[in-house]
Amino acid sequence: MSVTNGNGHHNGKQQRFAEGSHGDSLEPSTGVQAFHALHAEDPSKIFFTEADKQKIAEFVSRYPAKESAVMRALWYAQEKFGWLSIEAMNLVADTIPMPRADVQGVASFYTMYWKKPMGKTHLAICTNISCMLCGGYDLYNYIKKTYHIGNGDVTPDGLLSLEEAECLGSCGTAPAMQVNNYEYVENLTLDKLKAFLKERGLER
Amino acid sequence: MTDYKPMILKGYLSPKGHLRDIADYEAHGGYQTLKKAFAMKPDDIVSEVKKSGLKGRGGAGFPTGLKWSFLAKPEGKPRYLLINGDESEPGTFKDRQIFEQNPHQLIEGAIISSYACGINACYLYIRGEYAKWIEMVEKAVDEAYAKGYLGENILGSGFNLKLVVHKGAGAYICGEETGLISSIEGKRAYPRLKPPFPAVVGAWGCPTIINNVETITNIPIIIDIGAEAYAKIGAPDHPGPMLFGISGHVNKPGVYEAPSGTLILDLIYKYAGGVRGGKKIKAIIPGGASMPIIRAEAAEGIGMNAESLKKAGTLIGTAGIIVMDEDTDIVEAIGRLAHFYHHESCGQCTPCREGTGWVENIYGKFLRNEAEKRDIDLLLSICSQVEGRTICALADGAMWPVRHSITRFREEYEKHCKAPDSLPHEWKYVNKAASGV
Numbered sequence: 086m087s088v089t090n091g092n093g094h095h096n097g098k099q100q101r102f103a104e105g106s107h108g109d110s111l112e113p114s115t116g117v118q119a120f121h122a123l124h125a126e127d128p129s130k131i132f133f134t135e136a137d138k139q140k141i142a143e144f145v146s147r148y149p150a151k152e153s154a155v156m157r158a159l160w161y162a163q164e165k166f167g168w169l170s171i172e173a174m175n176l177v178a179d180t181i182p183m184p185r186a187d188v189q190g191v192a193s194f195y196t197m198y199w200k201k202p203m204g205k206t207h208l209a210i211c212t213n214i215s216c217m218l219c220g221g222y223d224l225y226n227y228i229k230k231t232y233h234i235g236n237g238d239v240t241p242d243g244l245l246s247l248e249e250a251e252c253l254g255s256c257g258t259a260p261a262m263q264v265n266n267y268e269y270v271e272n273l274t275l276d277k278l279k280a281f282l283k284e285r286g287l288e289r
Numbered sequence: 290m291t292d293y294k295p296m297i298l299k300g301y302l303s304p305k306g307h308l309r310d311i312a313d314y315e316a317h318g319g320y321q322t323l324k325k326a327f328a329m330k331p332d333d334i335v336s337e338v339k340k341s342g343l344k345g346r347g348g349a350g351f352p353t354g355l356k357w358s359f360l361a362k363p364e365g366k367p368r369y370l371l372i373n374g375d376e377s378e379p380g381t382f383k384d385r386q387i388f389e390q391n392p393h394q395l396i397e398g399a400i401i402s403s404y405a406c407g408i409n410a411c412y413l414y415i416r417g418e419y420a421k422w423i424e425m426v427e428k429a430v431d432e433a434y435a436k437g438y439l440g441e442n443i444l445g446s447g448f449n450l451k452l453v454v455h456k457g458a459g460a461y462i463c464g465e466e467t468g469l470i471s472s473i474e475g476k477r478a479y480p481r482l483k484p485p486f487p488a489v490v491g492a493w494g495c496p497t498i499i500n501n502v503e504t505i506t507n508i509p510i511i512i513d514i515g516a517e518a519y520a521k522i523g524a525p526d527h528p529g530p531m532l533f534g535i536s537g538h539v540n541k542p543g544v545y546e547a548p549s550g551t552l553i554l555d556l557i558y559k560y561a562g563g564v565r566g567g568k569k570i571k572a573i574i575p576g577g578a579s580m581p582i583i584r585a586e587a588a589e590g591i592g593m594n595a596e597s598l599k600k601a602g603t604l605i606g607t608a609g610i611i612v613m614d615e616d617t618d619i620v621e622a623i624g625r626l627a628h629f630y631h632h633e634s635c636g637q638c639t640p641c642r643e644g645t646g647w648v649e650n651i652y653g654k655f656l657r658n659e660a661e662k663r664d665i666d667l668l669l670s671i672c673s674q675v676e677g678r679t680i681c682a683l684a685d686g687a688m689w690p691v692r693h694s695i696t697r698f699r700e701e702y703e704k705h706c707k708a709p710d711s712l713p714h715e716w717k718y719v720n721k722a723a724s725g726v
Contacts, residue, residue, distance in 0.1 A: 149493045150474060152476070153455075153493075154475065190476070195457070195459050197418070198458055213626075214380060214574075215380055215537055215611055218537045218613060252461075252578075252629070254381070256611075257382055257536055266420060267421060
């Protein structure tokens with residue numbers, strides 16, 4: 086990945102905000118990290134067509150104030166472009182229209198907006214209390230150790246990324262994970278996780 | 290257990306296992322209550338809800354009818370109903386069942402509530418993780434529009450209502466009512482100081498009612514069977530049908546609907562099939578992760594209603610029961626929650642932003658067996674410096690599990706301490722000199 090952020094740091098160094106991401110045991114946190122928006126690989130590809138603009142206008146029409154449409158619009162941009170580069174955020178801001186800084190503020194606040202390219206298969210494995218009691222960390226640590234990635238990291242081939250999810254609301258079917266911000270895979274076991282990875286050609 | 294007929298999760302009784310399709314819901318008597326409601330005066334509905342004794346199901350347990358009666362009605366300003374489906378409290382997964390099983394009852398409840406409060410725009414905030422369930426609810430909303438239950442002049446009553454589903458993007462703090470307002474306004478979900486309360490100055494600066502999904506789903510039941518009959522369901526101080534999410538070390542985890550006041554141990558042993566491997570229970574969190582943890586002995590004879598849980602030294606919260614068996618390491622479990630609260634603190638108030646991080650780091654010390662006994666008291670001291678010193682209740686919710694697990698399971702913490710309690714080498718001389726030895 087040749088993406089660099091505004092300060093010229095390599096993309097691989099970019100972590101999500103909660104830098105102190107803990108796997109097996111709670112390590113001392115380094116606190117909240119500053120947010121650096123990343124540039125798109127090819128900024129010329131980040132644009133909205135007339136149809137897209139109409140869609141955004143439809144989101145705006147749902148609310149009494151145009152700024153309220155920002156969350157749906159960011160979702161829309163993320164689905165279209167894969168992740169939210171600084172160009173994508175600015176595009177959303179200019180389309181609504183609202184201040185660019187406000188859009189970046191919103192995009193950086195919520196964890197489900199991806200501020201860097203994630204893997205083709207993104208696994209958000211829940212390790213919160215109910216899932217933890219049912220073995221969530223076994224799954225999380227399995228991915229961590231087998232694929233050598235931490236919380237918020239992507240494998241070098243860009244196929245798999247991992248996230249330590251906070252309660253997915255799947256406590257009755259724990260442990261659970263969410264794939265690519267959509268499908269839930271519930272009542273997980275290590276075997277079920279391995280079978281899932283095999284199905285996607287990701288076994289190691 | 291057997292003679293109780295579900296009123297919220299009715300879908301399980303139908304052949305498809307859900308009532309997502311409007312035709313199925315109508316066949317089960319759906320949208321009939323709406324006609325009854327339109328025949329009533331809006332104020333009568335509010336007093337009916339007041340009389341029913343319905344308390345909010347989102348955690349705070351505030352009486353719904355009373356909340357509605359606080360709604361300011363200034364001339365020329367619109368009013369809004371926000372339905373809170375952000376459901377991010379660990380151990381809580383009940384609203385998801387409503388979206389999946391019976392979304393039309395939620396919509397019907399939203400229409401009746403809006404009619405009662407004179408509201409013409411309703412926003413249903415659902416967390417971003419529930420992308421699949423958002424699609425289910427949006428489909429149900431579209432069906433309701435097509436059938437004329439939403440939109441202009443509903444059922445010829447002259448009442449108009451617009452209902453919009455808003456998709457969140459993963460932030461626990463959006464479940465806090467003023468955080469939800471900030472979020473839906475298109476800002477970072479920072480909670481706001483109260484007063485002014487949302488009923489006076491809420492979303493977009495207008496008077497706003499915020500209710501939980503389950504609360505709104507209860508409204509059609511009240512109008513249907515009447516406030517008096519509703520008040521007789523379950524415990525008198527906290528009446529009505531309730532969704533209990535039972536998770537953790539139980540054989541059959543899941544959401545169970547039962548009258549309020551059902552005994553915790555009945556829910557665990559009769560509904561959820563008892564503890565895995567026939568083990569004993571060590572600890573129970575009865576109302577979602579933020580609520581005070583209790584020892585198994587304290588749950589004896591305690592029902593799931595506010596009064597009864599108060600006796601056990603805890604609160605009902607969202608009625609998400611987390612069961613931990615005898616082999617659970619309480620320090621590890623609460624340490625995980627400390628990590629969660631640090632991650633989810635919005636960063637607005639210093640005591641919470643810093644305090645949750647300190648607490649998490651100290652738990653790291655315990656889990657690496659580097660802690661000393663004085664670290665237990667350090668945790669308690671941080672708790673008292675954070676609680677009640679922030680804009681919203683997240684900080685309280687973050688500190689309660691710590692405080693109550695220490696007061697109720699101190700021996701667990703001591704097990705993690707390195708013995709004996711030691712001071713750095715040079716300090717020993719200082720102490721000696723000070724004590725005159």
